[in-house]
Amino acid sequence: MARRYFRVVVALCLFAVALLAAACGTDEAPAAPPATVSLASPAKKVNPTDEILVRATGGDLATVTVSNGKGEKVDGVSTEGGAAWHTTEDLGYGAEYTVAADAVNNDGKHTRKTFTVATIDPVDTAYANVVPAPEVVADQGIGVGQPMVFQFTKPVTDRAAVEKRLKVTTTPNQPGAWYWTDNQNVHYRAKDYWKPGTKIHIEANIYGVDLGDGIYGAEDTAVDYTVHDSWVAKADGSTELLTVFHNGEQVKQMPMSLGEPSTPSHVGPHVVSERLDSVVMDSCTFGVCAGDPDYYKETVHKNLRISNDGEFVHAAPWSTGQQGSSNVSHGCVNLSDENAQWMFDHFNIGDVVEITNSGGPELPVWDTYGDWAVPWKTWKAGNADQ
Template sequence: MWRAVRRGSGRHGVGRDGAGRHGSGPAWRVPAVLAAAAVLVLSAAACSGGASSSAAGASPAASAGSPTSPLPPPGPRVTVDPAADVNPTAPVHVHADGGRITGVHMTNASGAAVTGTLSPDGATWTTSEPLAFGRTYTVVADAVSAQGAPTHLQSTVATLAPKQTDSAAVDPGGTDVGVGQPVAVTFSHPVTDKDAAVKALAVTSDPPQPGAWHWISSSQVDYRPQVYWKPGTTITLDGKLYGADLGGGAFGAKDVHETFRVHDAWVAKADGGAEQMQIFDNGALVKTMKISLGSPQFPTHTGTHVISDKEPSVVMDSATYGVMPGQPGYYKETVLLDERISNDGEFVHSAPWSVGQQGTDNVSHGCVNLSPADAQWFFDHFGVGDVVEVTNSGGPALPVWDRWGDWALPWAQWQAGTT
């Protein structure tokens, strides 16, 4: 049995290196087996002591090195899409990959909240209202994983700032109209991408009738049916123009929406050869009037005219079409019971000065002259969208671009889309 040896004892003492003055002999050595056992005990004690310290709240460095203390599970990955140059009509999505969303708060610069909806699985939140151009929105989102690990995200969404925005005016607007009335959309600037503009415009009719869009100019596009609208038709224009890319850096400024109804089919057929006008109501002849159309010097345009306006009186001035004061044929006077049938100065109106020529000679400056009594009857029965078809006047065809000259084009040419 080995005896314990106290350090520093012995007859000859212990040197600085722990050996006797005459060297180390067997009597002064700790047995190798005992030393190894001591090291093993110390090592085991160190491992045991480390585990106890971690369970009690050891330092992160000690815990990180411990095989029995795994890292906490990560929260879900939360993303916002899209985030930059966002079209304000495009929905913004907040998505939690590997978890569910517990809350989203999206606000504009003034703090007003943007509404949104959460998907049934809780993984995606989507805006439910359009945004504004050129704005930055703040998005604060929270999500949690299936294991309960949270994620908090704060981000921003920036909408595009267009070079220009285009508004659009609709004609007619919310009124009863005649069977010849086209639907016109006029943009505030020339449109570069006409296909995109037309794609954003939808016309429905009840009962359904075939129709098509046609560009009258670079900023005006009209819709008309193949033949006159059926009496009683309800027509609705739904223009999703807000945010529509119209080309050249221009975007639609706002949506447009109009609904109007077609009344009875009032059609007047003015024959310059017979100097008379027949009036049809829903296809039935109800009245015949004596007329005087434009003289050979100022012939009335032939073709289908659509009434665009009516006024109890209008000051008519020949200077508007080039006949100036002092020149032969100059006039400027107030004319009663006026219904405009083209922007070239053509009206159906009362003309007491030409009653003697009505029915025999064409002496006007392009208008349809009626007696005061016939003009009053016409004014009482005809209005915006009603039709005046002029034949045998000796004049040129009404241009398609002259207000509602849309019917000047055959259907196949109208469907082509551009003049």
């Protein structure tokens, strides 16, 4: 992360005084007086991202060491022709550092001084995890609908301060904006789906940043993604057909069944967040348990998760008679075994399933990736101050 401008300054002043009057019948000037050393620190405890700067006046620095309580040294570099030295790595939280400086004046006289510098001790620290995890998509990349996501391990109350420390670089350039889905999740997307082949680099430079209420960023995070081919499936409840487009060209159409009137599928763009070969779907997880006429518990195959409230694209051999003609599911996109296998083979994390004419409500922004349902004007304006 960029180093902060504020610095802890250790100043070593070395004075050379020439006396004009002769002493004891000799022309030799007396030796320079001992150097004086002072520490200028405007804060009792400093931020661990602040540099410790050591400076000599009237001479050069021979050696400088900064070490923690374990004796581990902090890296630093000499500057200004040897007259200054500063740390080049961050310090730790809640720690004390010993600064030992040795300066030499023009007469070769050494001045040695030791100081102690303490860093702030946060109430707690929080990480900014990335979703999806890079290792999950390392081989196939991400789909065109995948938002960039930082998921904080603690609530963020100073969103504005944190958002200033987030960075996204896209190649080719596709300007986007951040939007908070809650106090622990912030998403980034462009106006439209990513272009296939886009390289995306994201950073959360939050170390040393107060996230609010005395909780500080535990470490900086940086991740790279690559966008794979465009895969978009359009599920139209008025025709009961799922039409698939690869890089904008229609490649397949298949009959399907969406949610029945009592449990309609959400409308709007959905994004695949998980691929599961088999899932036990149990209605008791949302309160419909054994004894209820609507209770079900089934092992379901070839699942593409498209929302966190239980919507999947999956195999449903029990509803093949209704697929293409009526909505009978509990909110999922039902397909035959063969068609579900085809979708499972071709769709990956970040690919898009757009649902229309289902009779259901819009997918909420907080439900995994309801990002694309938010109008661009609203998204671009952001909500860090809310």
